[in-house]
Amino acid sequence: MTSLPPPQPGAKKLGLVIDLDTCVGCHACAVNCKEWNTGGHHAPLPDYEPYGKEPDGVWFNRIHSYEVEADGGSKTVNFPRSCLHCEQPQCVTVCPTGASYKRAEDGIVLVDTDLCIGCKLCSWACPYGAREFDEDQGVMKKCTLCIDRIYNESLPEAEREPACVATCPSRARHFGDLGDPESDVSRLVAERGGADLMAELGYRPTNKYLPPRKAAIAAKPLERPAAGGASALLRLIDRVLSR
Amino acid sequence: MIPASSILLLTTLTGFGFGLLAWLGLLAAIGGLPDSRLFAPVAVIVALAFSGAGLAASVLHLGRPERAWRAFSQWRSSWLSREGIAAMATWPPALAFAGAWWWLGPQAAATRLLGVAALAMGLLTVGCTAMIYASLKPIRQWNNRHTTPDHLLYAVFSGAVLLAALWSLWFGAARGPALAALAAALLAGVAKLAYWRFIDHQAPLTTLASATGLASLGTVRPLDQPHFTENYVLREMGFRIARKHARKLRHIALMLAFAVPALLALLAALGAVPALTAPLAALSALLGLLVERWLFFAEATHVSAIYYGR
Numbered sequence: 001m002t003s004l005p006p007p008q009p010g011a012k013k014l015g016l017v018i019d020l021d022t023c024v025g026c027h028a029c030a031v032n033c034k035e036w037n038t039g040g041h042h043a044p045l046p047d048y049e050p051y052g053k054e055p056d057g058v059w060f061n062r063i064h065s066y067e068v069e070a071d072g073g074s075k076t077v078n079f080p081r082s083c084l085h086c087e088q089p090q091c092v093t094v095c096p097t098g099a100s101y102k103r104a105e106d107g108i109v110l111v112d113t114d115l116c117i118g119c120k121l122c123s124w125a126c127p128y129g130a131r132e133f134d135e136d137q138g139v140m141k142k143c144t145l146c147i148d149r150i151y152n153e154s155l156p157e158a159e160r161e162p163a164c165v166a167t168c169p170s171r172a173r174h175f176g177d178l179g180d181p182e183s184d185v186s187r188l189v190a191e192r193g194g195a196d197l198m199a200e201l202g203y204r205p206t207n208k209y210l211p212p213r214k215a216a217i218a219a220k221p222l223e224r225p226a227a228g229g230a231s232a233l234l235r236l237i238d239r240v241l242s243r
Numbered sequence: 244m245i246p247a248s249s250i251l252l253l254t255t256l257t258g259f260g261f262g263l264l265a266w267l268g269l270l271a272a273i274g275g276l277p278d279s280r281l282f283a284p285v286a287v288i289v290a291l292a293f294s295g296a297g298l299a300a301s302v303l304h305l306g307r308p309e310r311a312w313r314a315f316s317q318w319r320s321s322w323l324s325r326e327g328i329a330a331m332a333t334w335p336p337a338l339a340f341a342g343a344w345w346w347l348g349p350q351a352a353a354t355r356l357l358g359v360a361a362l363a364m365g366l367l368t369v370g371c372t373a374m375i376y377a378s379l380k381p382i383r384q385w386n387n388r389h390t391t392p393d394h395l396l397y398a399v400f401s402g403a404v405l406l407a408a409l410w411s412l413w414f415g416a417a418r419g420p421a422l423a424a425l426a427a428a429l430l431a432g433v434a435k436l437a438y439w440r441f442i443d444h445q446a447p448l449t450t451l452a453s454a455t456g457l458a459s460l461g462t463v464r465p466l467d468q469p470h471f472t473e474n475y476v477l478r479e480m481g482f483r484i485a486r487k488h489a490r491k492l493r494h495i496a497l498m499l500a501f502a503v504p505a506l507l508a509l510l511a512a513l514g515a516v517p518a519l520t521a522p523l524a525a526l527s528a529l530l531g532l533l534v535e536r537w538l539f540f541a542e543a544t545h546v547s548a549i550y551y552g553r
Contacts, residue, residue: 066466129545139306195456
């Protein structure tokens with residue numbers, strides 16, 4: 001059913017909190033996501049021409065880099081983009097078949113690929129570009145919040161988190177219940193002023209992004225060794241090695 | 244947005260088909276159709292053939308066409324589902340209207356009532372199609388108050404030129420429908436100009452700063468792309484090849500879709516070889532509206548492309 005579940009007070013809202021302060025833009029989340037999900041709920045995630053001139057394929061994470069310029073300097077911000085599991089997901093309500101749905105119990109937005117007719121309208125309705133079409137199977141695919149990991153009882157409890165979160169080397173991704181104001185992720189959002197993306201469109205994304213702590217880091221001018229400043233020994237070594 | 248040919252055919256051909264059906268239903272209800280036993284039923288078949296061709300084209304757009312029947316299930320929330328149901332629900336009253344005309348005659352109350360039903364269902368279907376686009380918040384060129392009335396107007400215009408063409412081919416003259424086509428062409432052309440003016444002056448609601456949540460930090464510009472080749476999102480939503488030709492294409496659309504048909508309809512109304520000028524008006528309108536619909540997609544920007552700096 002593509003009508004949204006009625007909102008329940010205190011309902012679980014599983015999602016991610018992404019720290020733009022510590023993300024180093026290494027793409028490990030994207031790679032581990034691809035690795036897990038090509039064997040998971042939405043398997044396989046196709047690649048087209050993987051060794052050709054124009055490699056392409058379905059990925060649930062895309063890692064952008066932006067430059068933020070402010071008074072006194074600028075800053076590189078790495079920006080992982082994936083499904084935000086919105087509270088008002090238009091991708092779900094536009095679906096004509098009931099293939100797209102939002103789970104009442106935890107808020108996860110999923111696609112039932114057995115029902116999907118591949119009309120692509122959901123991808124048009126998503127402002128975040130989170131859904132990618134599987135050209136091989138003719139159906140739409142998207143982030144599942146690793147539903148096959150977070151509830152997977154055959155995994156040790158510590159590993160029951162999305163693949164992107166598990167692999168992040170700078171701990172820039174956090175997973176938890178954003179419907180519970182006392183949860184670690186909710187506290188993190190409150191402390192750091194976590195933001196909604198494109199709040200003006202009214203999709204009310206569950207995932208939050210923590211802004212960089214400093215807008216810009218003023219850099220000292222680069223120090224270059226003066227030609228005449230080096231010691232006589234170093235100049236001698238330099239002359240010998242330069243031969 | 245990528246102008247997929249299947250969707251251009253869908254929206255254009257169903258506009259012609261359901262527009263013609265609406266005119267037939269309206270004229271039958273008010274007793275404005277010629278008293279021929281065959282003309283109205285044949286025109287209904289032509290209308291359904293146009294709509295059917297458009298709907299068939301749309302099925303080809305699907306990744307899994309064999310599952311298309313599933314699209315009838317989610318009418319509670321989805322305009323696409325409503326469109327599918329409305330399109331199917333138009334056929335019974337349309338066929339019954341044609342049958343009633345043949346067996347009961349044009350004057351029968353049942354014929355007139357079924358004409359009204361066909362009119363209502365035809366326009367309702369076009370309205371549902373338009374709402375698919377008008378309801379998409381990420382696309383500012385569609386999510387506005389122009390989209391739905393404009394599409395209804397284009398359908399009414401398409402139907403009028405098609406009716407004038409059939410009428411003049413059948414009876415040799417078509418003063419009434421040609422004048423209706425002329426008026427509709429002028430109205431639709433003005434609506435298109437107003438739409439272009441609107442989208443050209445509209446300020447985008449979403450910026451890269453709001454898309455990244457970094458608005459409070461300073462100005463944001465793209466530095467590195469996530470990937471060096473195109474992906475689904477860029478191909479489908481970041482389409483921009485045509486935008487540089489937009490101005491020329493706008494002129495072509497305006498001439499072919501509205502100006503030339505208006506002129507030819509005027510000639511047909513004045514009695515200048517209506518059997519030639521009215522069908523030419525319909526042909527020009529069909530080609531012009533395909534260009535117009537192509538622009539409707541190609542000029543539409545999707546906010547997800549902002550992440551890529553497009």
